[in-house]
Amino acid sequence: MPVFLNTRDADFEAGFQALLNAKREDAPDVDDTVAGIISEVRRRGDEAVIELTEKFDRLSLTPETIAFSEAEIDELCARVPAAEAAALELAAERIRAYHVRQMPDDAMWTDPDGATLGWRWTPVSAAGLYVPGGLASYPSSVLMNAVPAQVAGVERLVIACPTPGGEANPLVLYAARLAGVETVYRIGGAQAVAALAYGTQTIAPVDKITGPGNAFVAAAKRRVFGKVGIDMIAGPSEILVIADADNDPDFLALDLLSQAEHDASAQSILITTDAAFGAAVARAVDTRLQTLERAGIAGDSWRDNGAVITVQSLDEAAELSDRIAPEHLELCVENPEALSERIRHAGAIFLGQWTPEAIGDYIGGPNHVLPTARSARFSSGLSVLDFLKRTTLARMTPDALRTIGPAAETLAKSESLQAHGLSVRARLDKLNR
Amino acid sequence: MPVFLNTRDADFEAGFQALLNAKREDAPDVDDTVAGIISEVRRRGDEAVIELTEKFDRLSLTPETIAFSEAEIDELCARVPAAEAAALELAAERIRAYHVRQMPDDAMWTDPDGATLGWRWTPVSAAGLYVPGGLASYPSSVLMNAVPAQVAGVERLVIACPTPGGEANPLVLYAARLAGVETVYRIGGAQAVAALAYGTQTIAPVDKITGPGNAFVAAAKRRVFGKVGIDMIAGPSEILVIADADNDPDFLALDLLSQAEHDASAQSILITTDAAFGAAVARAVDTRLQTLERAGIAGDSWRDNGAVITVQSLDEAAELSDRIAPEHLELCVENPEALSERIRHAGAIFLGQWTPEAIGDYIGGPNHVLPTARSARFSSGLSVLDFLKRTTLARMTPDALRTIGPAAETLAKSESLQAHGLSVRARLDKLNR
Known part of the structure; x- marks a missing residue:
């Protein structure tokens, strides 16, 4: 059972605070291991990367096979079914169209004192995108990381993606090609992050590393930060749905479950002005859980981290939402635009009942790499700005x-x-x- | 003696690489100490902050005196001489005028498929600015951090500034007032960073922490990153001057020394198309060092980290500059605009002989908080964007x-x-x- 809260109840604040403070992820402390791996890669380069890939991914590489060859990529791309290829192409096109609009302007002006001032944006020269292997190897994330880099004008764009046991995901390679990725290295973990940051004999160092990863990758990114730029360190995914009673409970149940199915640590919260509707959504979640492929993960997430909160007004909903600062926020109310203007802290807002969050994950256009764990209070989703930097000018x-x-x-x-x-x-x- | 290099020489590349790779700062490893301080502050709040302030700053505080009172600030501000007050006011005004232009636009459009997409920028709710105490307590840095936050629309803006032995810098308080700072806490070190990030009984937590500090402050910022946003971790200051022979050697000597006097770890480099001119600048540096107040620090910096590089062309100069990715770059050449367009990686560019870098430190308008240690390859100086975040919208x-x-x-x-x-x-x- 998820938590049910009602702002009318005397113990609401305590329950809501507990929800906010719940530590959902118990990331293992891998910092010492990661420090060791990084120093090995710095010291021994390719040799260390190859050894560690053998150890962790059961894959034998040589300096010549660290990267996929063009022929291998051709062969893998040819395996992508036409429907998937077309869907990736539409996604790439829409993500590109959105991110092109984010390109900031340069400026230069002369002020009344005669000082000429301004700034100019330039892309980072080289960026490395980390793409997890195995189950979490998402081609959509390749597009969400690589397209903004491409739009920003990054000259050299590479991917590190482990292929445990040698298994590669053809869609990842296809997405990489669509987004102008130059080289795909079949390496992962802290060793890949170290190789991208410091370079090896065969891997030229990059200036910026982005992309999701496990605890080892996250710790490695933290450690190389400063030597190179990094994006955020993402936590488990979250969705907050604010809904009035005029919605299909099954739609919202599926939206809540589409976060819950990512990870048992994911969090799905419904805030509604109607307690009975909240109960109906919870029932719809239970019904869907009976047949969902990932019912185990999604059920754990909903039971351990889910919540249904009844409020007296949409004003109250907006206030609670800002305290949660959700990664994804769906506004399924009569006038979602008006409500959205009362929201200050959220990674992405989805307006109205025809905008399920999954649209944003794949095809809407905005980026799906978004701030988690209340960090929308101070940070933004990935954008072209992550691959640009500004030089100020004065004369x-x-x-x-x-x-x-x-x-x-x-x-x-x-x-x-x-x-x-x-x-x-x-x-x-x-x-x- | 600084290093003298000439791109004509066979051993140039080795010498230049050595210059790039030289580790200029040997930051002591204070991470364990800092971890302990943070956990004490989280556990015991004000009590821990007060104990640590007594220990490190020889200052007895109570929860009531952790922050300066309005009357104390009035009294300190009244001590600021008129010329300094006027200079700070002009600086604040010019910094504000520059940063107002950085405010990004919101956007919303409907695409051919009927999807309405866009984004909206909102300020962080609360920001904490760290201001070092003692000698490095710079009122100019207060303006450079606080004005962008104020322009961004941050509601609650606070400062943490240690006052060792109880000594406060009146200009810091004056600058804080000019920039709309609400509260100034007389605490510093890792304990101040922890208090700002996690809050105590008397200090409400903030969402973003910016500002320079010593090794303890830097380690604490790294540790609280994720719980709150932070700005960059700044290293020693740097300047690169690219000059042709048509310059006053004394001007450039003073510009090189104005970085060198910050810190023995600072770095000043001259790249010139004329070896004889380079030698003249080096002589001018030596002359100025005979009378400079901070001759010890500046002399150490120039001797240990300084360099004079002779190149065959301005193209070559631009290439070397991009490899250095300098924090500050002065272009003292006939057509500095044209040369600036060949530069891709620099924090701030100063165009022409009438734009000494010191103008940018105080009064030009652009921010003086800039990426050091080659991080201009992937990051930018402080701006209003550091105090804003973007929510994407889709319908x-x-x-x-x-x-x-x-x-x-x-x-x-x-x-x-x-x-x-x-x-x-x-x-x-x-x-x-």
Whole structure:
């Protein structure tokens, strides 16, 4: 049974706090292991990567076979059924169309003091995308990571994807081609992250590493952060559905289950203005759980982390939602746009009953890599900005320097940074000569 | 003596690589200490913060005196000399004018398939700015951190600034007021970072922590990352000056020294097309070092980390610059705009001989919190974006779902995520009924 809460009840706040504070993931502490792996890869390069791949993925590689060859990729791509290929192409096209709009503008202007100021965006030169192997090897995630990088203009785009026992997912390779990925390395784990960050004899280092992974990958990303850029460290997936009674309970049950089926640690929450409707959705979840393929995982998630919260008003719903700061937020109410304007913290919002969250996972266009674990309070989903950086620009004329230079000199002196002040003063003196 | 290199020499590449790889900072490993401090603060709140402040800052606080009172701030602000106050006001105004232009636009559009898509930016609710105490307590950094937060619309803006022995810098308080800071806590170190991230009885937790600090502060920021957002972990400051022979050697000497005087680990590099001019700048540095207040620090930095590199062309200079990915880049050449367009990786560019880097530190307008240690390859200086996050929006109509829904269903099936597919299928079935 999920938790049932009602804001009318005296113990609501305690129950809601418990829900917020529940630690859903007990990530094993793998930091020492990961530190060892990284230092081995830095020291011995390919040799270490090959040894570790043999050990963890039961796969024998040589420097020549660390990357898939073009012929291998051709062969794997040819195995992708036409319907899947077409679906990936439509997804890539729609994700591209959305992300192209995110490209920020450069700017340059001259202010009233005569200072010319501005900024310019440039792409990172090389990015490495981590793609998990096995069951969690999602071609949709390849598109969600690689397309923004491609749109940003990243020159060299590579993937590291382990192939345990040598098994590769043809759709992953197909998605990689669609998104302009140059090379796919069949390596994974902390060793792949280390190889991407520091480089080996056959793997040139990248500047930015993104993509999901297990505890080893997450710990490795944390460790190489600073040497390279990384995206967020994602936790278990979450959905919050805010719904009035005018909805099909089965639709919402499926939406809740589509997070729950990811992982027993995933969390699905329904907030509704109608307690009876909440109960109907919970019944619909139970019904669907009787036949769902991943009923074990989804059932565990719903029972351990699920919640149905009854509120007195949509205002109250918006307030609770901001405290949860959900990764995915569905607004199944009469006027979802109006409600969405009252929401401040959410990764992605899905408006109205015809927008199931799964549309956003695959084909809607917005990115599905989103902030989890309440981090939507301070961070955003993946975007082209993750593959760009901004250089600021400034040019003073002699007049501009005369106008604003003395204040810089004053502040430099107040901070006891004499050379700073002198670098301005020497120029002013020459101008005044 | 700094290193002198010439791209003409056979051993240039080895020398340049050594310069790139030189580890300039030997940050002590304080991670265990910091982990202990954070757990104490989480467990005992104010009590731990007060004990640690007594221990590290020789200052006795009570829950009532952890924050400066309004009267104390009034009194400190009244001590700021008029010239400094005016300089801070001009700086705040110019920084604000620059950062206002960074505010990104929201977007919402309907695509040919009938899907309405977009995004909306919202500020983080609460931000905490760390301001070092003692010598490195820079009012300019208060403005550079707080003004972008204020422009972004952060509701609650607080500062943590240690006051060793109780000594506060009036200009820091004045700058805080100018930038709309609500509360200034007189605490520092890892205990301040922990208190901001997790909250105590008297300190409400924030969502984002920015600002420079020593090794303890940096380690604490790394540790609380995920619970809250953080800005970059800054290393020692750097400047690269690219200059032709048509410059005043003394100007450039002062610009190089204005980084060198920050810290013995700072790095100042001159790249010039004229070896004789390079030698003249080096002589000018030596001359200035004879009288500079911080000659010890600046001299150590210049001797240990400084470099003068002679190149055959500005193209070569741009290439080397991108490999260095400097925090600050001055282009003192005839056509600095043209050269700037060949640069891909730099935190901030200063164009022409009348734009000393110190202008950017204080008064230019662009932010002075910039990526160090080659991280300009993948990251940007501080901006309003650091205090905003983006929520993506999507709304399908029944027709849009009919058009793109089937592809989502196909991809969900290919990833063995049945509920994802069913959440689309159930809706399509109802629409087709």
